[in-house]
Amino acid sequence: MTQGAVTTNSAAPIPRGRKQPARKLPVKQLLGLAGIVGFLLLWELIPRVGLVEPRFLPPASEVIAALITDFGLAAFWVAVGETMLAWAIGLVMAIVLAVVLGFIIGSSMFLRKFTNSTVEFLRPIPSVALIPLAVLLFGVKIESTLMLVVYASFWQVFIQVLYGVADVDNVAMQTAKSYGLGTMARVRHVVFPTALPYLMTGIRLAASVALILAITAELVIGSPGLGREIALAQAGGAISGMYALVLATGLIGVVINLVMRFIERKTLSWHSSIRSEVIV
């Protein structure tokens, strides 16, 4: 019942999440900054002192310089663009597919039981196992990357949607029924709000999985993007260039995480327990 009532508010988000950043102590940020600086210093020192050969692990300053040079190169941004394109298309395809199938299968007890064994078999198949198949089918193109990205991120969202749809409150559902809401209205006002937190968690997980798979596909298959640039840099002996690209992928990962967290907070600002869903 409460969830049905909450739904009407979901269209107009309540700006309550803004208060939080002000409460944090600056000590925390300072310590975090110190951690980063300390890590970079350590990285700078290890090759300089000679613990590891600088040929294999260039000092931090050199790598960061290479990264900054990269930022000025068109080729770098083209590679980033290709990776992000594969990431975005693959993620959207996976989400749409997973949401549609998840809601259909999730709302029927029969379908859930019927598909369970197949889902449990297909889900743990590592998507990289499909690399040889992707290469055969599509060759060294973005389609190969997409196939892996969609397969891997589909399950993240799909399973979350299944859990979310199963979590629907019985009383809320019965209430909606007795008020004469049709199937579509029930999905829109009862099932969807219940499943939304689960869905957002799934999307957040899928976003990072999709990035991993996009870059992996490029790295192993050689389809265009950052991953291929890393493989090329390594093969060509441009070691600091390779480390710079690895840093760049990490930065992209951080940005994606932050954006996803932000979207999650915005869409679920009405929901009382954003965090508790992640634990289960």
Place this chain on the structure above:
Amino acid sequence: MRFLKTLGYVLALPLILVAIWWASTLGETNFFVPTPALLAEAFAETWFGERIVSDVLPSIGRLVVGVVSAIIIGIVAGLLIGSIKWLRDLTEPVLEFFRAIPPPVLVPVLMLLMGITDGMKVAVIISGCVWPVLLNTIEGVRAIDGVLSDSAHTYGIHGWARIKYLVLPSAGPQIMAGIRQCLSIGLILMVISEMFASSSGLGFTIVQFQRSFAIPQMWSGIVVLGLIGVALSFIFQWTERRVLRWYHGLREVENAV
């Protein structure tokens, strides 16, 4: 009767799918998709022989060593970082960054640093698997119930006893969630490290089949990986039920109310 019904649910869809696959490959001779019979034959031929000793077992061995070390490192470091506040603040941004790096990217890096050895493959697996366990353990330790923590303090429960009876159980569900993610990442990394740089192992063999256009064999390799994945997931579910029995029991009671 109940049993038959359950069996029906488990087997129905797979049987239908195999039947469709069988029927659709019956007439034509699509080069890329082998018939079920051909695949089964290739599977038996390829994997029940020398290969299981020379390729499958070493791969699984590296996977197990890597994943187990990652879990141990993750839990120990997670307990440490989770319970010391300044350490957590100090390391948080760096850890977030490392987690955000897609693990396969580290394959070329570790190849450079360690050469193409078994150690490097294990290191690749550890370097990718440790993050979900570590970060989930930190979160779990942080989320310990304040009242419980205070009670333990009042009763003078410290050190190992505190970890064993308070910290580990209350962080348990989250640690297990981390381990679940860690397993699938580990399998992915095992395959990638072998596809990239190896002369043996499952990943290497599958790529080899693909390059020599041995399509049924390649498919059978994909099936082997699938079976390993399924086995891992079953082992995990079984272990999780045992480790977190109290937790699932508690949730059932809570949900029933």
